[in-house]
Amino acid sequence: QQQVKQSPQSLIVQKGGISIINCAYENTAFDYFPWYQQFPGKGPALLIAIRPDVSEKKEGRFTISFNKSAKQFSLHIMDSQPGDSATYFCAASISQGAQKLVFGQGTRLTINP
Amino acid sequence: GAGVSQSPSNKVTEKGKDVELRCDPISGHTALYWYRQSLGQGLEFLIYFQGNSAPDKSGLPSDRFSAERTGGSVSTLTIQRTQQEDSAVYLCASSLVSGAANYGYTFGSGTRLTVV
Numbered sequence: 001q002q003q004v005k006q007s008p009q010s011l012i013v014q015k016g017g018i019s020i021i022n023c024a025y026e027n028t029a030f031d032y033f034p035w036y037q038q039f040p041g042k043g044p045a046l047l048i049a050i051r052p053d054v055s056e057k058k059e060g061r062f063t064i065s066f067n068k069s070a071k072q073f074s075l076h077i078m079d080s081q082p083g084d085s086a087t088y089f090c091a092a093s094i095s096q097g098a099q100k101l102v103f104g105q106g107t108r109l110t111i112n113p
Numbered sequence: 114g115a116g117v118s119q120s121p122s123n124k125v126t127e128k129g130k131d132v133e134l135r136c137d138p139i140s141g142h143t144a145l146y147w148y149r150q151s152l153g154q155g156l157e158f159l160i161y162f163q164g165n166s167a168p169d170k171s172g173l174p175s176d177r178f179s180a181e182r183t184g185g186s187v188s189t190l191t192i193q194r195t196q197q198e199d200s201a202v203y204l205c206a207s208s209l210v211s212g213a214a215n216y217g218y219t220f221g222s223g224t225r226l227t228v229v
Contacts, residue, residue, distance in 0.1 A: 034217070041222065042222050043117070043204050043206070043220030043222050043223055044156070044204075044220050045220065046217050046218065049217070089155060089156065091156075100146075100158055100161060100169065101146075101158070101218065103148075103155040103156040103157075104155055105154060105155040106153075106154070106155050
C-alpha cells in the first residue's frame with residue numbers, strides 16, 4: 001500500500017522533444033504528489049508538485065498530469081533540453097504535518113543534443 | 114545557513130566499524146528527515162524528527178541504526194558495526210512545518226558511505 005511505482009527506469013529523448021515519466025500509487029490516503037530532480041552528486045530538488053483536487057499543473061516547460069481514479073500521475077517535460085538530463089523521482093505522501101514521502105525508483109533522463 | 118549541510122560528503126569505513134553522519138538543517142526548519150539512496154534505487158525513508166515529538170523510526174532497517182537530534186537542530190545518524198550492504202548515499206532533508214502545513218523538503222547533498 002505504501003509503494004509508488006515509476007517508469008521507465010531510463011529514457012533518452014532528442015533535444016526539443018517531449019519527455020514523459022509515469023508513476024502509479026496504491027494508498028488512496030496520499031494527497032500530495034511532488035516530483036524531484038537530482039543531478040549527480042547533489043540531493044534531490046523539488047521541481048513541481050500537485051494535489052488531487054486538480055488534474056493538471058503547469059510550471060514553465062514542466063507539467064504534472066494527475067488521474068485520481070487510476071491512481072496515476074505523470075511528468076511531462078516539453079521542449080526538452082540537454083540541461084534537463086538528470087534523474088527524476090516521483091513521490092507521494094499525506095500532506096498534513098510532517099510528510100513522510102514515499103519515492104518512486106527514479107528515471108534517468110538523457111536529452112541528446 | 115542557506116541550505117541543508119551534511120558532513121562528511123564521503124566516508125570510507127571498514128566493515129564492523131561505527132560511523133556517524135551529521136546533518137545541519139536550515140535554521141528554523143522544524144522537521145528533519147533521513148533517507149538512504151542505494152545505487153540506482155529510489156530514496157528509502159529511515160527516520161524523521163518533528164519538533165519535540167517522538168521521532169518516527171519506522172524506516173530504520175536494523176537496530177544497528179540510530180539517530181538523534183539535539184536542541185531541535187543538528188542531527189546525527191549513527192550506524193554501528195557497519196556492513197557492506199550499508200554502502201549508500203545518506204540524504205538529510207529539512208522542512209518548515211506549521212500546524213498542518215508543510216512547506217516542502219530541502220535536501221542536502223548527502224554523505225556517500227562506502228563500507229569495505
